[in-house]
Amino acid sequence: MRKFIVKRLVISVFILFFVALIMYTIMRCIPTSFVEAKARQLSQLPGAKSYEEWLAQLNATYHLDTTIIQGYFMWLWDAVRGHFGDSWYWNVPVLTEFKNSIWYSFALGAISFVLQIVIAIPLGILAARKQYGMADYIITVVALVGISLPTFFFATILKYIFSIKLGWLDLYGMVGRYYYQLSTFGKILDLGRHFIMPVATLVIISVGSLMRYTRTNMLEVLNADYIRTARAKGLPEKTVINKHAFRNTLIPIVTLLGGSLPGLFSGAMITETLYQIEGIGYVSYQAMINGDIPFYMFYSCFLAVLTLLGMLIADIMYAVVDPRVRFD
Amino acid sequence: MEEKKGGVSPEQPSDHELALDDERRVKVLSPGALVAKRFFRNRLAMVGLIILVCMFLFSFLGGAIIPYKENQIFEGYEEVVSDFAGATLNSDYRFYETESGIIPSGARTSLILAVNNGEMTYTSGDQTYSLTELGNDSWIISGTTPVADVNKLAGRYIITSDEIEVTNALTAAFTAAADAGETSFELDGVAYTISGSNRTFTISSMMELGVASKLVVEGEGLTYEFQKAALTAMGAKENSFTAEGTTYTLEYDGGSAIASAGSDVVALLSEYAVQGVENGTVISAELRSAIVEAIEEGQNSFTFTDENGTEVEYELKRENNRYTIRTATQSKLIQTYLAPSWEHWLGTDGAGMDILTRLMYGGRISLIIGFVVVILETIIGVVLGGLAGYFGKWVDMVIMRIVDVFYCIPTWPILIIFGSIMDSYQIGPKVRIYFMMIILAVLGWPFITRIVRGQILSLREQEFMVAAEATGISVSRRVFKHLVPNVIPQLIVQCTMALGGIILTESTMSFLGIGVKFPYASWGNIISSVSNVFVMTNYWYCWIPAGFLILITVLGFNFVGDGLRDAFDPKMKR
Numbered sequence: 064m065r066k067f068i069v070k071r072l073v074i075s076v077f078i079l080f081f082v083a084l085i086m087y088t089i090m091r092c093i094p095t096s097f098v099e100a101k102a103r104q105l106s107q108l109p110g111a112k113s114y115e116e117w118l119a120q121l122n123a124t125y126h127l128d129t130t131i132i133q134g135y136f137m138w139l140w141d142a143v144r145g146h147f148g149d150s151w152y153w154n155v156p157v158l159t160e161f162k163n164s165i166w167y168s169f170a171l172g173a174i175s176f177v178l179q180i181v182i183a184i185p186l187g188i189l190a191a192r193k194q195y196g197m198a199d200y201i202i203t204v205v206a207l208v209g210i211s212l213p214t215f216f217f218a219t220i221l222k223y224i225f226s227i228k229l230g231w232l233d234l235y236g237m238v239g240r241y242y243y244q245l246s247t248f249g250k251i252l253d254l255g256r257h258f259i260m261p262v263a264t265l266v267i268i269s270v271g272s273l274m275r276y277t278r279t280n281m282l283e284v285l286n287a288d289y290i291r292t293a294r295a296k297g298l299p300e301k302t303v304i305n306k307h308a309f310r311n312t313l314i315p316i317v318t319l320l321g322g323s324l325p326g327l328f329s330g331a332m333i334t335e336t337l338y339q340i341e342g343i344g345y346v347s348y349q350a351m352i353n354g355d356i357p358f359y360m361f362y363s364c365f366l367a368v369l370t371l372l373g374m375l376i377a378d379i380m381y382a383v384v385d386p387r388v389r390f391d
Numbered sequence: 392m393e394e395k396k397g398g399v400s401p402e403q404p405s406d407h408e409l410a411l412d413d414e415r416r417v418k419v420l421s422p423g424a425l426v427a428k429r430f431f432r433n434r435l436a437m438v439g440l441i442i443l444v445c446m447f448l449f450s451f452l453g454g455a456i457i458p459y460k461e462n463q464i465f466e467g468y469e470e471v472v473s474d475f476a477g478a479t480l481n482s483d484y485r486f487y488e489t490e491s492g493i494i495p496s497g498a499r500t501s502l503i504l505a506v507n508n509g510e511m512t513y514t515s516g517d518q519t520y521s522l523t524e525l526g527n528d529s530w531i532i533s534g535t536t537p538v539a540d541v542n543k544l545a546g547r548y549i550i551t552s553d554e555i556e557v558t559n560a561l562t563a564a565f566t567a568a569a570d571a572g573e574t575s576f577e578l579d580g581v582a583y584t585i586s587g588s589n590r591t592f593t594i595s596s597m598m599e600l601g602v603a604s605k606l607v608v609e610g611e612g613l614t615y616e617f618q619k620a621a622l623t624a625m626g627a628k629e630n631s632f633t634a635e636g637t638t639y640t641l642e643y644d645g646g647s648a649i650a651s652a653g654s655d656v657v658a659l660l661s662e663y664a665v666q667g668v669e670n671g672t673v674i675s676a677e678l679r680s681a682i683v684e685a686i687e688e689g690q691n692s693f694t695f696t697d698e699n700g701t702e703v704e705y706e707l708k709r710e711n712n713r714y715t716i717r718t719a720t721q722s723k724l725i726q727t728y729l730a731p732s733w734e735h736w737l738g739t740d741g742a743g744m745d746i747l748t749r750l751m752y753g754g755r756i757s758l759i760i761g762f763v764v765v766i767l768e769t770i771i772g773v774v775l776g777g778l779a780g781y782f783g784k785w786v787d788m789v790i791m792r793i794v795d796v797f798y799c800i801p802t803w804p805i806l807i808i809f810g811s812i813m814d815s816y817q818i819g820p821k822v823r824i825y826f827m828m829i830i831l832a833v834l835g836w837p838f839i840t841r842i843v844r845g846q847i848l849s850l851r852e853q854e855f856m857v858a859a860e861a862t863g864i865s866v867s868r869r870v871f872k873h874l875v876p877n878v879i880p881q882l883i884v885q886c887t888m889a890l891g892g893i894i895l896t897e898s899t900m901s902f903l904g905i906g907v908k909f910p911y912a913s914w915g916n917i918i919s920s921v922s923n924v925f926v927m928t929n930y931w932y933c934w935i936p937a938g939f940l941i942l943i944t945v946l947g948f949n950f951v952g953d954g955l956r957d958a959f960d961p962k963m964k965r
Contacts, residue, residue, distance in 0.1 A: 227927070
């Protein structure tokens with residue numbers, strides 16, 4: 064087990080190294096004129112550093128005056144020690160902005176993750192049990208509609224109905240107009256109110272794939288011999304489904320869910336941007352759309368780490384959940 | 392279940408004993424036909440197929456049928472009350488010059504002084520000017536040039552000149568004028584003035600340069616002769632005058648007069664200068680006189696009937712000596728956000744383009760991008776996946792690590808930073824679409840490689856591959872002729888699903904403004920008009936149809952993909 068984890072970790076570091084190299088190369092392919100123009104533009108902001116200072120800082124942070132490989136290793140050494148530079152767009156160190164925003168993203172991700180599980184797994188199992196029945200058709204169609212909905216369109220429809228037509232919720236933002244006059248409890252309620260639509264959007268958009276995954280796995284399990292045996296033994300259908308089938312269905316599902324845990328931190332870029340939830344997705348979208356290279360480098364490496372972590376966790380979970388799997 | 396239906400039930404009595412594998416007993420279906428049969432029985436898949444066919448017809452055929460073009464901007468005329476003309480009380484001299492005469496600005500300013508002092512001649516620069524009064528503060532200005540000196544000796548005038556020939560006629564004319572005490576005479580069409588006294592005189596030739604007047608003579612294409620004649624007539628309070636062989640009548644109205652030839656009003660003489668606000672506005676003399684009349688009577692508005700017989704309302708606004716004439720004019724406007732109508736079934740968007748047309752062309756772009764990207768992904772994925780799966784060992788290791796690396800590359804940061812770079816380079820919208828396809832394909836191929844490799848790993852252990860190897864078929868033929876075709880069912884399912892995903896990604900990119908750019912339509916950039924809350928609230932037809940099209944197209948691909956998976960892999964059927 065330990066050997067396996069160590070091996071996977073080594074491979075992950077190796078992959079991360081190349082992912083970061085690709086990101087760095089793309090960044091270096093941006094011609095210097097772009098960087099210079101950016102530095103000039105930045106220096107013209109009120110209270111900003113001078114053009115030379117920005118350019119010098121960019122050169123220092125990204126080693127733009129060296130070759131790509133050399134510069135990459137120098138950047139990597141800085142990055143490993145946690146020096147990611149100052150964000151061009153937010154005018155503060157990248158890590159400060161990251162710390163300010165990550166927990167909003169996590170809250171948004173975690174709430175919708177829990178809701179997804181609560182909705183998707185029972186419905187997926189129901190669909191599998193009644194395959195080609197009415198319930199199955201409805202659930203399949205709803206799941207596929209969720210998968211096919213463009214986030215921005217669904218978010219806009221929600222806004223149109225609940226903010227504009229009904230006037231129940233605010234169009235954007237995390238807090239209402241009178242937030243600072245509210246009591247602590249009121250503040251939490253206000254914050255919660257502003258999270259309703261983003262959470263609803265995320266859940267509807269992503270619940271479909273989990274639902275389909277549950278259904279497929281449940282179908283596979285229901286076709287297995289041990290289920291037939293259980294039925295042949297004369298066990299009540301309830302026991303067959305809830306004990307024999309459900310436990311076995313959980314193996315791939317828990318693996319999948321475990322693998323998507325790190326993703327809770329990645330931020331929902333489109334949803335956060337549309338609702339202006341100041342999570343990492345919104346913050347990095349704003350930065351990147353303005354060509355903020357320090358933030359781009361940081362955020363893409365962060366996402367790559369999360370993906371690798373997800374893959375690693377999924378592998379480990381697979382072994383933990385299913386006692387039949389043994390590592391060699 | 393399906394297989395049984397086609398055949399004859401074994402229990403059924405029959406005339407002949409049929410062998411078990413007799414073709415008449417069992418209706419044999421090829422594997423492909425079986426898949427097709429299963430597919431066409433799946434209701435959701437059929438719905439998806441119908442949706443897709445409709446979308447293709449809508450985008451490709453619709454764009455060809457519809458009479459409008461992708462970028463056609465619709466303009467219409469609307470009545471807008473705007474400033475039409477301005478009228479100013481004229482207090483300065485206006486100069487009407489002859490065709491050859493030029494009155495320098497120095498002479499123009501000196502004129503005011505001379506008039507105020509009551510002098511009939513004045514000098515400005517080297518030139519001497521003489522004035523002839525016409526009345527009503529109007530003066531004829533002539534430039535005088537000394538041409539001859541005259542000495543009177545014993546009652547006879549002796550004329551000496553360098554410039555003109557001294558003829559008897561000149562002497563006679565001068566003598567007559569001088570004896571009569573006149574200061575000017577005319578000879579051969581040239582006017583001369585006489586200055587000096589007693590014994591020495593100077594003869595100067597006069598050249599008419601123009602007329603200065605505080606009255607404004609306005610009309611279309613007026614000649615100097617007309618202007619002078621009109622001013623002269625007005626000074627003399629005459630009721631008619633002749634210019635260029637035409638007789639005009641003058642009609643007085645307060646401080647202004649209207650000159651007309653027959654029933655046509657030709658010009659207006661008044662104290663007001665009326666000018667159109669826009670260059671090239673034609674204001675007829677009738678309208679001018681109506682404006683001046685309204686000003687003089689202190690009205691706030693008046694109605695004027697133009698030559699076509701339509702009545703037009705004009706408003707007057709006064710500001711010191713300036714008047715602004717406002718009227719409802721027909722302005723050419725781009726018809727933005729028109730509500731759905733027979734001409735525009737889904738209305739027009741913020742740029743005045745027909746939304747239905749944009750949706751059709753946008754569908755083309757979205758579908759083409761989807762297909763091109765999937766084809767590129769499949770090519771890369773099949774080649775690399777085939778190599779990895781067949782060769783295994785280090786080739787597999789290297790390719791799968793590359794796949795892992797690409798799998799970890801975060802899609803959106805890359806797409807956004809590329810969009811940002813392309814913006815800063817101002818890459819044309821068409822080239823941008825090509826770049827988009829390439830980037831999406833480069834980011835999307837790993838999943839196909841994984842599928843192909845996984846399938847091939849299991850297939851290459853099967854007997855037919857051993858047979859292929861034993862017959863000595865070359866490696867590339869083994870991989871691409873025997874292995875890859877067996878992967879195709881899985882590939883088709885995944886590609887169909889991926890198509891929907893790519894259309895979603897593309898539309899999201901276009902929505903965010905980093906994808907397909909303006910002159911080209913895309914479903915995503917049609918919806919992006921909702922970033923303006925006013926549009927979102929008031930013009931539902933600008934964004935709901937586009938979003939709905941994306942939804943059902945992607946849904947169609949997913950339904951078909953799902954149906955294909957069930958059809959290819961009937962294991963899941965109970």
